[in-house]
Amino acid sequence: MGLSVLAVDDVPAALDELCRLLRESPEVSEVAGAGDPISALKMIQNGRFGAVFLDISMPGLDGLELASLLTKLSDPPVIVFVTAHEEHAVAAFGIGAVDYLLKPLRAERLADTLARVAKRATAAPESSVDAMAALPVEIGGRTQYVRRSDVQFVEAHGDYVRLHTKTGAHLVRMPISRLQEYWESAGFARVHRGFLVALASVRELRSDAVGGLLAHTDLGDVPVSRRHSRELRERLLRAAQRGELDRRV
Structure with a gap:
């Protein structure tokens, strides 16, 4: 049939x-x-x-x-x-x-x-399907899919977000607050008004030249605001205790 x-x-x-x-x-x-x-x-x-x-x-x-x-x-x-x-x-x-x-x-x-x-x-x-495990990206009239697991951090650009991966940065039409709702339970943390970071991509936390906090990833440093620093440290600790940070590639 x-x-x-x-x-x-x-x-x-x-x-x-x-x-x-x-x-x-x-x-x-x-x-x-x-x-x-x-x-x-x-x-x-x-x-x-x-x-x-x-x-x-x-x-x-x-x-x-x-x-x-x-x-x-x-x-x-x-x-x-x-x-x-x-x-x-x-x-x-x-x-x-x-x-x-x-x-x-x-x-x-x-x-x-x-x-x-x-x-x-x-x-x-x-059987359940995680509909937000990948996002569609339109490039030159073609649709490509960026896997959430490949994204190390997300940067806000107005009504868009830029997904940073090892293969490049990809622009998607979606406010960062909406993407936070979808991805927070999948290991992403809001660390700044304009940034989300994948906890598994954070190699270490660093201080910048003026005493601010940075989350260091393989693709660069992500700024962490004071209001989000404590929550980020706590989430990284919990992830490390569960062995989730050891799965990084």
Whole structure:
């Protein structure tokens, strides 16, 4: 049995094209279309769909809001966003989307996504997915993924953050306060108004020329404000006692 898929887009031509591409995919056995989020929600409540492909910019209830509602269902469908707006990618993955496709949609890109959708749809219900273990980064029209485990520290740039890794720095549209919410429980600490640091990346704490505190990483020193210094020391001590700092590469 193939996937039963619901496509949602308020632009008729875009909806028709998405449905056509889905019907031509061997992984898909049934395709239904909805021209607005409310109709889509009713169809999902009355039927069983393994996956929902959503546009984001729609009147009334946008795609992100609809997806948030779907995640609260007892047996939620796999969610994929199909949109012309790349700036919502982080929010989409934060909701738990499997993929984020940019229009115009290419058949080969859709095939890769459907393989991932099928894998997720057949996974055991109890298996959990850490949706924020990687963040999408748009580079030259292509989407790459930066793993959280590769990030040593994060620097704020207004509504963006710069993720510092050994392979380079990557800019992602997300306020640092929001990323802190997602990553704090995964070993990141807010050490300054403009910085997060991975505890496992801190080699040592140093004093700067004026007596301030610096968290030294392989990629450079991260400033630590006075209000965050005590908490950082305590978290580093707890991490060391649990042996977590010994896992650094």
